[in-house]
Amino acid sequence: MGQRIDVNHENIYYGDFLAVEDVNINIEANKVTAFIGPSGCGKSTVLRTLDRMHELIPGAHVEGEVLLEGKNLYDKDVDPVSVRRDVGMVFQRPNPFPTMSIRENVLAGVRLNNKHISKSDADDLVEWALRGANLWNEVKDRLDNPGIGLSGGQQQRLCIARAVAVHPQVVLMDEPCSALDPISTLAVEDLINELKSDYTIVIVTHNMQQAARIADYTAFFNLKAVGQPGHLEYFADTTTMFNNPQNAEAERYISGRFG
Amino acid sequence: MAEAAKKKNLDGAPVIDFDKFRPTRSSENARKRKDYFMTGLIGLSFVIACIPLISVLWTTLVNGFKRLNLNFLSYNMTGVVGGNPTPSGGYGGVLHAIIGTLEITGGAMLISIPIGIMCAVYLVEYAHGGKLAMTISLLVDVMSGIPSIVAGLFAFSMFTIVFGPGTINGFEGSVALSLLMLPTVVKSCEEMLKIVPNDLREASLALGVTKQRTITKIVLRTALPGIVSGCILAIARVIGETAPLLMTAGYIASTNVNLFSGQMTTLPVYVYQEYSKLNANCPVNADASCVPTIPMERSWAAALVLIIIVLLLNLIGRVVAKVFAVKTER
Numbered sequence: 179m180g181q182r183i184d185v186n187h188e189n190i191y192y193g194d195f196l197a198v199e200d201v202n203i204n205i206e207a208n209k210v211t212a213f214i215g216p217s218g219c220g221k222s223t224v225l226r227t228l229d230r231m232h233e234l235i236p237g238a239h240v241e242g243e244v245l246l247e248g249k250n251l252y253d254k255d256v257d258p259v260s261v262r263r264d265v266g267m268v269f270q271r272p273n274p275f276p277t278m279s280i281r282e283n284v285l286a287g288v289r290l291n292n293k294h295i296s297k298s299d300a301d302d303l304v305e306w307a308l309r310g311a312n313l314w315n316e317v318k319d320r321l322d323n324p325g326i327g328l329s330g331g332q333q334q335r336l337c338i339a340r341a342v343a344v345h346p347q348v349v350l351m352d353e354p355c356s357a358l359d360p361i362s363t364l365a366v367e368d369l370i371n372e373l374k375s376d377y378t379i380v381i382v383t384h385n386m387q388q389a390a391r392i393a394d395y396t397a398f399f400n401l402k403a404v405g406q407p408g409h410l411e412y413f414a415d416t417t418t419m420f421n422n423p424q425n426a427e428a429e430r431y432i433s434g435r436f437g
Numbered sequence: 438m439a440e441a442a443k444k445k446n447l448d449g450a451p452v453i454d455f456d457k458f459r460p461t462r463s464s465e466n467a468r469k470r471k472d473y474f475m476t477g478l479i480g481l482s483f484v485i486a487c488i489p490l491i492s493v494l495w496t497t498l499v500n501g502f503k504r505l506n507l508n509f510l511s512y513n514m515t516g517v518v519g520g521n522p523t524p525s526g527g528y529g530g531v532l533h534a535i536i537g538t539l540e541i542t543g544g545a546m547l548i549s550i551p552i553g554i555m556c557a558v559y560l561v562e563y564a565h566g567g568k569l570a571m572t573i574s575l576l577v578d579v580m581s582g583i584p585s586i587v588a589g590l591f592a593f594s595m596f597t598i599v600f601g602p603g604t605i606n607g608f609e610g611s612v613a614l615s616l617l618m619l620p621t622v623v624k625s626c627e628e629m630l631k632i633v634p635n636d637l638r639e640a641s642l643a644l645g646v647t648k649q650r651t652i653t654k655i656v657l658r659t660a661l662p663g664i665v666s667g668c669i670l671a672i673a674r675v676i677g678e679t680a681p682l683l684m685t686a687g688y689i690a691s692t693n694v695n696l697f698s699g700q701m702t703t704l705p706v707y708v709y710q711e712y713s714k715l716n717a718n719c720p721v722n723a724d725a726s727c728v729p730t731i732p733m734e735r736s737w738a739a740a741l742v743l744i745i746i747v748l749l750l751n752l753i754g755r756v757v758a759k760v761f762a763v764k765t766e767r
Contacts, residue, residue, distance in 0.1 A: 234639070259645055259646070259647050261645075262642060262643055262644065263645030266644070275637060275655060287644035287646065290655070291644075291645065292650065337640070340644065341643070344644055
């Protein structure tokens, strides 16, 4: 089952530069929440704070709280490594490990954490994750082939399979379809729809139609001017956001008048 | 007139005559000529670069082959008197030098490869361009310019201070060689780690993998083929060193397998020593089995053995790199 995320008064910094200010957002469990907004408004930055990937950049830090099912991810005694096990992430460009086969890629999360896994358990896990990612039927005869030999869309679904194989509560997706062709995009979108029964999904997208198609809730991020911090402008369920937004900036953005 | 030349479009943008920029026939011909000329020049440079290489290989092969046989490979230089054959029927050999070369270079590898790789990991994964990293990089660059004789002097004086004056053994040679290897290993490993895409580090960390395991299992693993070839290059650079080894490892005629005690001969030192002898003495009434030119012939043969060892090392490196290469669809 997915878990909910509540973000309270979050300020995000790159060194001294305040990149995103005062984000307050409640992300429902087992729903798809989309982040939209113009370039540079900090959507991906906010996303990356939800699994503490943001702080990997030297000097980057976060103020405020991110509560995963009530527990603050930024508490002093919380290990970022274990946060990332609960909150998985899929990136913009498909990035399967080039030294590994399809099978090894799926098992990477378990194996790299030095957990021992018997062969039959591994077989089951590989099949479960690949079926979950709608990839099983395409690759079941060539599990030992290299992962980077797949097409871009298959690679991205392999990355999703790799992310769900560690069984996270939440899956974050940072523009997962922007490097894919329309058919692969459709496959990934279908997959997202199925995944939300098991996981909470947060997706950053530049494609508003995509947000309208797959998201239950949509958050619109904006920035006042270049060089100014970004902020969460408007958050609503997707129907309201795209049909009857109660926010002038959001309406202008959605109707394509800027951004 | 001037106003007509500077005619403007309605929106104020200048009018441009694009025909002026179009390539003319003569400029195309000139480009073609230039192309032929440069192609020829580059081809010629390639041939010139190959001439010394092939010449060296050919000379070594021709001269070295004369004395390269099983006897030469399985005996050392004990009991060799002048140009006379030894009781075994040969004229001395390089067994002790092969053993010395392998042990001393192996010792240098054991010292410099782990340190070099860890140093590169620090520079790429941990330092983030800090002051310490800049200092290390600078020192590594400076180190790569150290003359080999200075490395030899350093090792010699270090062992003199620590183990007493006049200490000479194989391991001292290893230390000297590792000083020469280290910068090459650090530099090549650093470059290889840098080209591992950051996506892979993020992918691994996002799976909840620790930084340590990300570095060992993903970053180093992906960079492994490059690291192996970098290390082989570093080895190939030091395996032919003579000067620092003359100073630190010495030269003996008998076989010494103990790296940590007693003098040791390596192939380059052997080549140098035999070459210095120029000619061997033969008694006035000696028969044809006494060869006065034997030192020079041994020298060439030993050089050939050294080249073969380097070649084998390279082959091993290539095989290892191939086995661990990043997999692609066949």
